Amino acid sequence: MTDNDSDALACPCKEGMFPRRSLSRRGLLFAAGSTAGIAAAGLPGRALAADAASPVGTVHYDVAADPTREQGRPLGVDGGYGARSQFETALRLPAANPNPNTTWSFTPLADLVGNITPSGLHYERHHAGVPTLDPARHSLVVHGLVAAPKRFTLADIKRMPAVTRKHFIECSGNTLTEWGGPKVKTVQFSHGLLSTSEWTGVAFSEFARQVGLRPEGGLEGSWVLAEGADGAVMTRSIPMEKMLRDALVAYGQNGEAIRPEQGYPIRLVLPGYEGNTHIKWLRSLQVSDAPFMSREETSKYTNLMPDGRAWQFVFEMDAKSVITFPSGEMKLPGPGYYEIGGLAWSGRGRVSRVEVSTDGGASWRLARLDATPESICAVRFKLPWIWDGKPAVLLSRCQDETGYIQPTRERLVAQRGVNAVYHYNAIQPWGVAADGSVTNVAG
Secondary structure (H helix, E strand, C coil), X not given: CCHHHHHHHHCCEECCCEXXXXXXXXXXXXXXXXXXXXXXXXXXXXXXXXXXXXXXXXXXXXXCCCHHHCCCCCCCCCCCCCCECCXXXXXXXXXXXXXXXXXXXXXXXXXXXXXXXXXXXXXXECCCCCCCCCCCCCEEEEEECECCCEEEEHHHHHHCCCEEEEEEEECCCCCHHHCCCCCCCCHHHHHCCEEEEEEEEEEHHHHHHHHCECHHHCCCCCEEEEEECCCCCCEEEEEHHHHHHHCEEEEEECCEECCHHHCCCCEEECCCECHHHCCCCEEEEEEECCXXXXXHHCCCCCEECCCCCEECCCCECCCEEEEEECCCCCECCCCEEEXXXXXXXXXXXXXXXXXXXXXXXXXXXECEECXXXXXXXXXXXXXXXXXXXXXXXXXXXXXXXXXXXXXXXXXXXXXXXXXXXXXXXXXXXXXXXXXXXXXXXXX
């Protein structure tokens, strides 16, 4: 065995060179509590999750020496709702925030396959924790400058014509750590406030048809205040033009009911708009002839520009991409063939192309898109790369159907300064050292 072979075997990363995860004591207790009831039934081959250190969301089963010589588990041992394999470890990771009720968690982008984010891994952002709402008692009121204000129960909403669309949602604070230069270590923490789901619900235009918009509450210059039923009473003013164009009152996510942390039983989906406008636990839509200037659009979610003025009502998320493999904290075991991969998205439409550089931007190659790009939906890209073992800097940049090209950090900072906080979409560099270690570096 050569030294290089030994290094490859000793590498702390396996199966795509991902960092290994350890499960916390809290995670073990959660896993145990969620499965102990069924495990107590004494089903064959089953053990308590905590005893076997199974990842959260899984149930431990003994691995047979030869599965072709043993009877498998009978149908129904999962209680009727499937769990992921005990060998899968991907988790949302929380921000280092001392208050768990007003915080956020990050999607493990490097662990995902395809374009859709599993509902259980969709990023979270809460302003007052996750409320528990009874769908039988919850309702949506559409009122204000309308001809006939109306309260819609969830049953009413589900009887209305439904549409299903795939869209990403991105927090406006995604990648905010990088305004001042390289800071966080992994792509999960730098870009993980991004998730893509298939949403099912009713177009706002259908609600508008039923309540009737008064002339002063019509398309030109009017707004809708969306309000949530959480403890923060989250509110945002949305232009009527956007609401009528493609806003969705959603009750379904990835083929099932929206998860509680994603707004159960209903949430607003505004394709391409910053995540805080997609009001969760939606309870009110109020039509007005002007924006309401709520807390979340005055003291919060505005960008301070270099001249000292605040940029308000910054809604659309600009085109953006990031390489997820290889990315920060991973380690390549040695020179050879690799497939660079990542995600690209734009709040203004379809991604039209993605380019990748392996030499810090000196040259660029066109990447392959794994699927036909859909409007306002993340798409995965890939590029074959033969690494020669020398230090390299990997970059990706995307272009959307409007012609907009993802900028460098230098260009973005020149336009907006370093106090903007939100809507950071600059090109992300990953440095590959001679020993294969990957870190967040300056472009």
